Amino acid sequence: MSQEHKHWSVVPGLLVVALLAACNQDGLTPDRSRLGKPSFKERAPCTPGKWTGGGRIDPTGDHGAANYDNADEQDGGQPVGPDPAPFITGKVTFGFNVFLASDCSVTKGEIEVNGHVAKLAWHVSIHDGVNAFDNQSVSAETFDDNSGGRCLVVGVPFPSMTARVNPQGGFEQVQFEVCDNDRGKAQSGRINGFHVDAMRWRTANHGDTGLTYLTGGNGVDHS
Amino acid sequence: MNGKSMHWVNRLAALGLVVPLTAGLAVTGVAQSVGGQAYSTYVNTPVGYSGPSPLAVLPAISGTDGAEADAQGSTQSIAGALSSDFLNSITSGEIGTAEAGAQSTASAASINILNGLITADEVIANVMSSVTSSGSVSNADGSTFTNLVVAGVPVTSGDGPVAPNTNISLPGVGYVVLNEQIPSGDGVTSSGITVNMIHVVLQSLTGGGCGLLGCLPGVLTTTGEIIVGSATSSVQ
Numbered sequence: 337m338s339q340e341h342k343h344w345s346v347v348p349g350l351l352v353v354a355l356l357a358a359c360n361q362d363g364l365t366p367d368r369s370r371l372g373k374p375s376f377k378e379r380a381p382c383t384p385g386k387w388t389g390g391g392r393i394d395p396t397g398d399h400g401a402a403n404y405d406n407a408d409e410q411d412g413g414q415p416v417g418p419d420p421a422p423f424i425t426g427k428v429t430f431g432f433n434v435f436l437a438s439d440c441s442v443t444k445g446e447i448e449v450n451g452h453v454a455k456l457a458w459h460v461s462i463h464d465g466v467n468a469f470d471n472q473s474v475s476a477e478t479f480d481d482n483s484g485g486r487c488l489v490v491g492v493p494f495p496s497m498t499a500r501v502n503p504q505g506g507f508e509q510v511q512f513e514v515c516d517n518d519r520g521k522a523q524s525g526r527i528n529g530f531h532v533d534a535m536r537w538r539t540a541n542h543g544d545t546g547l548t549y550l551t552g553g554n555g556v557d558h559s
Numbered sequence: 560m561n562g563k564s565m566h567w568v569n570r571l572a573a574l575g576l577v578v579p580l581t582a583g584l585a586v587t588g589v590a591q592s593v594g595g596q597a598y599s600t601y602v603n604t605p606v607g608y609s610g611p612s613p614l615a616v617l618p619a620i621s622g623t624d625g626a627e628a629d630a631q632g633s634t635q636s637i638a639g640a641l642s643s644d645f646l647n648s649i650t651s652g653e654i655g656t657a658e659a660g661a662q663s664t665a666s667a668a669s670i671n672i673l674n675g676l677i678t679a680d681e682v683i684a685n686v687m688s689s690v691t692s693s694g695s696v697s698n699a700d701g702s703t704f705t706n707l708v709v710a711g712v713p714v715t716s717g718d719g720p721v722a723p724n725t726n727i728s729l730p731g732v733g734y735v736v737l738n739e740q741i742p743s744g745d746g747v748t749s750s751g752i753t754v755n756m757i758h759v760v761l762q763s764l765t766g767g768g769c770g771l772l773g774c775l776p777g778v779l780t781t782t783g784e785i786i787v788g789s790a791t792s793s794v795q
Contacts, residue, residue: 388625388653390662392685392701427683427718429664431649433627448629448649452666452681455645457631503633519657531700552685552701553662558623558655 382440382478383559387488390431391553393535395545397423402528409547412479417546424545426453442474447512458499470498485517486557495540509540516557590659590690594793595650597665600635604783607637615648625653643667660689663790680705682756684790695750733762751793759785
């Protein structure tokens with residue numbers, strides 16, 4: 337009995353020490369508001385499931401444009417676009433199918449993105465949890481956005497996911513994001529004439545589209 | 560608790576059980592199948608033939624699953640009929656418990672049809688179909704032409720849409736349908752759409768002529784067709 341009491345008396349003490357340590361750690365941590373981007377460790381865990389979709393965006397490189405999804409771009413700790421610069425602009429078409437495990441890893445997936453101005457075709461292919469173009473695992477995350485929808489980011493942290501780039505046959509680090517802002521509803525919602533779903537494509541060498549409402553198509557969260 | 564109260568508790572409990580079951584039934588099996596296909600070019604003329612290319616076809620999806628297929632081509636050239644480059648076809652689809660859908664995109668750039676009779680910097684065909692418990696829908700939003708010129712007449716300046724099923728006569732050749740849209744389904748439990756951005760129909764006048772007994776009209780016969788930018792999606 338006394339032994340048991342001893343254990344319980346130690347627990348509050350340990351909690352206090354842990355709290356102090358945590359506070360001290362915060363004190364050493366730089367001001368996150370100035371960094372503007374929380375670290376990957378602070379991101380919310382993803383929800384396992386599958387996501388599918390495709391369509392078209394027309395990024396302009398202008399945060400004031402009617403199809404720029406400023407409301408949701410920085411949700412989930414994503415950086416303000418372009419990151420990296422410059423903005424990818426013009427017609428961008430895409431299709432994808434991604435399956436997430438409970439540990440936020442991508443078990444299988446295909447992502448195809450075409451940049452029509454530069455005439456580039458990026459492709460990511462993941463089988464059995466491994467990216468076919470670098471033999472590395474791919475991590476993702478999901479989170480709620482300000483529009484009441486849910487977003488998926490594949491290839492976190494950035495840069496960590498390799499895509500094949502045609503026609504050169506080269507490779508590039510990329511990140512794919514899609515936000516399903518009309519989950520389970522008829523695809524009739526519009527914002528400024530654009531579909532409410534949004535997509536973002538970040539590349540190490542060619543820039544970033546910024547989070548952009550779809551001109552056409554769909555992004556569907558089935559988790 | 561008296562018997563009357565229990566009676567209501569049971570009713571509420573039953574309601575609590577039944578509502579989720581009903582909701583579950585309502586969202587289960589929103590679609591049994593989804594379909595998608597996309598290709599950039601198809602040529603079937605007296606001077607040359609090339610099947611749908613590059614062709615992306617959505618694999619069969621069973622249960623609640625999803626898939627994506629894509630295909631690319633750097634150039635396409637059928638002498639006297641068609642030349643183009645940066646050819647891309649993508650299709651994806653999914654069957655979920657609350658929503659099912661398919662979406663397809665086909666594009667081609669630097670398009671030259673019939674030795675300059677029709678030119679465009681690029682066309683993109685983009686379609687989607689979706690079904691939820693509230694109904695089904697398809698559309699071709701995002702389907703556009705960039706600097707399209709038909710028989711020397713500019714149709715679009717920059718990137719823009721053209722009204723669905725715009726028919727332009729091509730004297731001595733046949734006609735072209737721009738943004739040809741072919742819908743399918745009942746709009747409730749099924750829906751689909753095919754978009755052919757440029758559909759040239761080649762025609763020639765056969766038969767006819769005048770003889771001792773008078774003149775007989777000729778008959779316009781289809782001799783070939785060229786399609787650039789074709790995308791299909793469907794749910795049912």
